[in-house]
């Protein structure tokens with residue numbers, strides 16, 4: 001790829017400040033000192049690719065050293081791409097494309113079968129083979145009246161947890177939620193502190209520091225939330241902004257939602273990025289009171305090594321299909337392959353047989369976590385089904401008990 005006078009190299013620690021300055025420029029941000037220091041610490045632990053024009057840093061991309069849960073409870077190395085920035089003076093000449101090629105090469109070098117990101121604009125990353133692997137819903141509760149429930153909430157005591165104790169108390173609990181739900185990152189203690197417990201909310205500085213409420217001892221659930229007082233003169237109620245809520249049982253979840261809805265001087269509970277199968281949406285007695293405001297793609301996934309990625313996930317039912325895969329950016333994935341998989345075995349090998357399904361790598365990424373069925377992509381005209389029933393057979397094999405979900409943004 002010809003990017004003129006620009007060349008790629010690793011960004012040394014001493015250039016992290018310059019990389020952050022570039023990111024601030026392109027994302028129109030001016031973080032305070034506390035946030036800037038936190039970003040420096042985070043970037044210090046990342047793979048950092050820079051595009052230099054002479055000595056000028058004109059492009060930057062970082063990769064967090066994440067692992068992510070995949071269907072069946074396995075954990076795969078999955079670099080999390082972030083801070084992708086190209087200087088306005090150097091756009092649309094292939095700098096991002098070159099950095100992406102370099103990142104894929106590094107993933108392959110590290111034996112990482114997946115890569116993932118959160119997209120600033122959904123139109124950018126499909127061409128690089130990323131597909132929306134998980135989704136999140138924004139759910140809002142009108143809490144000016146008591147939350148109406150069809151089940152009885154768990155009556156065990158609730159406790160407010162000191163934020164210093166959060167990583168130690170919540171980390172083992174959160175870890176148990178990752179196996180059943182694909183798409184969840186392993187969290188280090190530092191990640192808990194830097195991403196979940198920051199004093200200020202990045203999007204809304206009027207929100208309080210995070211509060212953490214736990215249910216039961218031993219722990220049976222928790223919620224992380226922030227609050228904001230209302231503007232009663234303008235009839236704007238106080239807000240409870242829920243960042244995460246996990247519970248062992250529906251009754252436990254009901255207790256936590258009821259607690260959040262009962263907080264005095266607030267009238268709205270808003271939860272971002274909820275799993276699409278959140279039981280609240282079923283056990284709420286009044287769906288006029290509990291609404292889904294939007295559903296958005298969350299984690300965009302790339303199968304860097306299709307065979308290794310498919311081999312690492314579980315298969316819920318037997319499948320035997322021939323896939324014709326197109327992958328312009330990573331040609332090693334392209335070709336015609338017979339996928340034979342079941343709960344007991346897996347093989348994926350080149351074949352000369354006629355394909356049952358033809359699809360692009362980005363579409364394979366879209367169905368990998370099972371948030372979107374193959375049959376839906378066939379109906380959308382994106383996947384070609386040459387053998388009737390092939391998409392349904394593949395969907396039955398890809399199926400997961402719980403809808404995949406990603407809570408961590410990066």
Ligand SMILES: CC(=O)SCCNC(=O)CCNC(=O)[C@H](O)C(C)(C)COP(=O)(O)OP(=O)(O)OC[C@H]1O[C@@H](n2cnc3c(N)ncnc32)[C@H](O)[C@@H]1OP(=O)(O)O
Nearest residue numbers: 026081082083084085086091092093094095096097117120
């Ligand atoms: C994971 C994350 O960090 S998401 C954050 C992404 N960063 C931003 O949004 C910050 C502001 N934007 C930028 O810094 C840059 O414009 C970038 C990084 C989005 C693009 O960088 P560039 O070097 O201009 O991209 P490059 O020239 O390699 O273009 C690659 C392809 O993407 C397309 N593309 C680039 N930007 C966009 C865009 N904003 N919307 C749609 N398509 C785009 C190009 O047309 C090109 O398409 P082609 O391969 O079909 O010809």
